[in-house]
Amino acid sequence: NIRDEIRNELGDKPVTTDDRHKLHYTMAYVYEILRYRNSTPIGFFHSTIKDCKLGNYTLPKDTCIVLQQYSILMDDKYWDKPDRFNPGRFLDDQGKLVTVKPAAFIPFGCGRRMCIGEQLATNNLFLALVSLLQLTNNYTIDLADKSPRSLEADPVNLWIQFPF
Numbered sequence: 001n002i003r004d005e006i007r008n009e010l011g012d013k014p015v016t017t018d019d020r021h022k023l024h025y026t027m028a029y030v031y032e033i034l035r036y037r038n039s040t041p042i043g044f045f046h047s048t049i050k051d052c053k054l055g056n057y058t059l060p061k062d063t064c065i066v067l068q069q070y071s072i073l074m075d076d077k078y079w080d081k082p083d084r085f086n087p088g089r090f091l092d093d094q095g096k097l098v099t100v101k102p103a104a105f106i107p108f109g110c111g112r113r114m115c116i117g118e119q120l121a122t123n124n125l126f127l128a129l130v131s132l133l134q135l136t137n138n139y140t141i142d143l144a145d146k147s148p149r150s151l152e153a154d155p156v157n158l159w160i161q162f163p164f
């Protein structure tokens with residue numbers, strides 16, 4: 001469990017980004033958050049600057065291209081039971097964080113124009129999550145259906161409704 005790992009490895013010591021290398025399950029948890037509920041279900045809009053081929057498709061110049069990240073992050077061709085939240089998918093047999101992330105793990109896009117803030121964002125998610133769990137105890141977080149509006153992400157229309 002994530003709290004046990006933080007307690008055993010850090011105790012009350014203020015967390016730093018170096019601790020990422022000790023907290024394997026916690027980092028796997030952060031990756032799984034980014035996979036399971038990615039804040040960018042589709043990537044930025046790009047366009048071809050000349051005629052080109054993509055797999056079997058011929059794309060004329062000025063074709064708009066969008067990466068459907070949500071579909072890839074939730075595809076059962078690449079992920080075992082993708083609709084389950086399971087940080088274990090990013091751990092190896094020894095419980096260590098995988099050194100090579102799966103190719104289908106693309107919450108920050110891919111290729112030349114992928115997100116330049118990936119490290120900053122991942123570090124901040126890690127620091128915020130660990131600090132929150134270190135500073136608090138004995139409660140459960142319930143994002144569930146009891147709230148008047150549910151948390152829904154519609155990857156087609158880019159509409160996200162928060163339960164505020």
Ligand code: HEM
Nearest residue numbers: 039040043044067107108109110113114115116117120121
């Ligand atoms: C969880 C947080 C974040 C997610 C999920 C995210 C995701 C993305 C995605 C999907 C793209 C588009 C990649 C593409 O074109 O295919 C992108 C681009 C970009 N992101 Fe992020 N991002 C995050 C945080 C950040 C932060 C913290 C920064 C800056 C400090 C940042 C700066 C940028 C910039 C500048 C681009 C455009 C890169 C380019 O076109 O060359 N992002 N991001």
